Amino acid sequence: LGAETHLYLISNKGQSIIAKTTATAEFRLGDTVNVVPNMEKAKFFEINPDAAEEMNICDVIEKKW
Numbered sequence: 788l789g790a791e792t793h794l795y796l797i798s799n800k801g802q803s804i805i806a807k808t809t810a811t812a813e814f815r816l817g818d819t820v821n822v823v824p825n826m827e828k829a830k831f832f833e834i835n836p837d838a839a840e841e842m843n844i845c846d847v848i849e850k851k852w
């Protein structure tokens with residue numbers, strides 16, 4: 788019912804990832820999904836809620852992927 792779908796994923800290293808995709812993309816619970824992030828739009832958050840600040844990963848990484 789919208790222009791996008793949010794996927795709640797777990798990486799093969801156990802990391803939680805939320806990915807945004809078009810509403811027309813079709814996924815089912817348990818599907819394996821290959822993800823290629825747009826690093827200019829990627830956001831990472833501090834796990835400690837007392838220090839929770841949004842960070843743009845491009846501001847932190849010194850080399851291009």
